[in-house]
Amino acid sequence: MDRRPGEPELRQWAAAAVDGDPVAVRALVRALQDLISAYCRGRLHQLGHGVADDVVQETCIAVLRRLAHLVETGQPMLPYVFRVAQNKVADAFRDAVKRSHQQLDDTVTQLRDIAPGPEDAALRGDLARELARALAVLGEREQEVVGLRVLGGLPAADVARILGMTEGNVRVTQHRALAKLRTELAPVQGPATA
Structure with a gap:
């Protein structure tokens, strides 16, 4: 894509996706991934690209699950998408803290070997x-x-x-x-x- 899709394009793809158009689903997911991947990577850079990619996918899934409701109510897509992404980023940090406590000893050992x-x-x-x-x-x-x-x-x-x-x-x-x-x-x- 040469430019970022705006609200009208997202709404058009969303409406077609809700109607079962697989091409629209692919276009919408690709657009959502493009919109939020840099944001997620920027916010989660210290956790690695793998975590950011997971958050992008989780955000897309969450948006797709609510797609019919978004289309039906006419709720703006962009604010909703980034609100979901912000929540998923926060979840990723919480999960990372939990994992870090569980894996601290292994991490210290690994860092000593490759530091x-x-x-x-x-x-x-x-x-x-x-x-x-x-x-x-x-x-x-x-x-x-x-x-x-x-x-x-x-x-x-x-x-x-x-x-x-x-x-x-x-x-x-x-x-x-x-x-x-x-x-x-x-x-x-x-x-x-x-």
Whole structure:
């Protein structure tokens, strides 16, 4: 796809899919996967692409299960799809925490066997801590906007519909959030050279 499908295309495919059109089902699933994969990967990057891919599939399944209701009620698709994706991302983090407690001993043993040298590990750990610290400075709304716009690659109009904001407010929020990140990360990057 050269461009992201909008609400009208999603609704058209959804209506045809509910009527049993297999081509429409494939087109809708492909569009949903394209819309949410970057968002899920951006939010779940620390858990790996496999988890993000699973969340994308779970989101598509959840949307397909409610498809007849969405078509019948005329509920907007994009906000619903991203709300489901947000919930599935949260579920993935909860599951990861549960699994991490159960697998901690195995993980430590495996990391000792394949861990890079102490210098690489220290640098990577420092960078990850700095990025996490910088992102923690952002409010939840700013994190959502940055995630959808920068990581998800969505246009401001789509993000505005998803988050219930104006398009201008999305752009201002993104600008301010990125400025905060630049300020927070400036000491890590070092002084700028001319």
